[in-house]
C-alpha cells in the first residue's frame with residue numbers, strides 16, 4: 310500500500326517523489342523539519358547556484374574562519390609573548406656584545422640585571438616589581454607619562470614615559486655596561502633600539518635598532534652591521550658632560566678632534582641620520598636618562 314507521506318525515491322518507483330538533491334533551480338527538499346535547522350537544511354538542499362545557498366555557505370565559511378583565527382590568536386598569545394621577550398633579550402645582549410654567533414640568548418641574559426628607573430629623579434624604583442611594565446604602553450597613559458612640548462621633543466616622540474627599563478650588564482653593583490632603550494622619529498617611522506655604554510658611562514659599545522620602517526638601502530641601512538660597528542668606541546658626551554655624539558653628513562675625518570663624537574652618515578638618508586642623532590641626544594641628556602647616568606657616575610665615584 311502506498312504511503313503518501315513517504316518521500317524516498319526507493320519507496321515507489323512509479324510515484325513522483327519529493328525531490329532530494331535536485332539540481333533543478335528553485336526546487337528544495339521537504340525535510341519535514343520546522344524551525345531554524347529545518348530552514349537551514351532546506352537552503353542547503355537547494356542547487357549550488359542558488360542565491361540563498363551561496364549566501365548561507367559564505368556566512369558559514371566566515372564564521373568557521375573567524376573561530377579558527379580567534380582561537381589561533383588566543384592559543385598563540387603566550388607563545389608570541391615569550392618570543393617577544395626572547396627577542397628583546399637577544400637585542401639587549403647583542404648590542405652589549407655578549408652574544409656570540411649561534412650563542413644561547415637566555416644564558417647570555419643571565420648576566421643582565423633589569424631595573425626600572427624614574428626618569429625625573431634618575432633613581433631606581435621597585436614600583437613595578439610585580440607587574441609587566443612596558444615603557445611604550447606607559448607613554449600612552451597620561452598618568453605614567455608626560456607630553457613633550459615642541460622645543461623639548463627633539464626626537465619627535467610626542468610623549469615620554471616617566472619610567473623606563475635599563476639593563477645593567479654584570480648587575481647593579483658591579484656593572485660593566487649599561488644598555489638603555491631609545492626611540493625617535495627617522496624619516497618615515499619611529500626607530501626603536503638600544504644603546505650600550507661602557508662602564509665609564511660615556512663610551513658607546515653599541516647601537517642597534519630592532520624596529521623601524523625606513524627605506525631599505527637608504528634609511529634602512531641603520532641595520533647594516535658595518536654601520537652599526539662604527540659606533541663602538543665613540544664618545545657620547547664631551548668633557549663638560551654634554552651630549553656630543555652625532556651622525557654627520559658624509560664620512561668622518563678620523564684626523565679631526567671631533568672624530569670621537571661622530572659617526573658616518575647614511576648615504577642618501579640624511580633625514581634618518583639626523584633622526585638617529587636627535588633621538589640619542591634626547592635619551593642621553595636630561596630629557597631622558599641623563600639624570601640616571603649622572604647618579605650612576607656618582608655612585609661609582611663614591
Ligand SMILES: Cc1cc2nc3c(=O)[nH]c(=O)nc-3n(C[C@H](O)[C@H](O)[C@H](O)COP(=O)(O)O)c2cc1C
Nearest residue numbers: 496497523524527528529576577578579580581582
Ligand atoms: C623612495 C624614497 C625613499 C627614501 N627613503 C629615505 C629614508 O629612508 N631615509 C632618508 O633619510 N631619506 C630617504 N629618502 C631621501 C629623502 O627624501 C631625502 O632626499 C634625503 O633624506 C636627503 O638626504 P641626502 O642629502 O643624503 O640625499 C628617500 C627618497 C625616496 C625617493
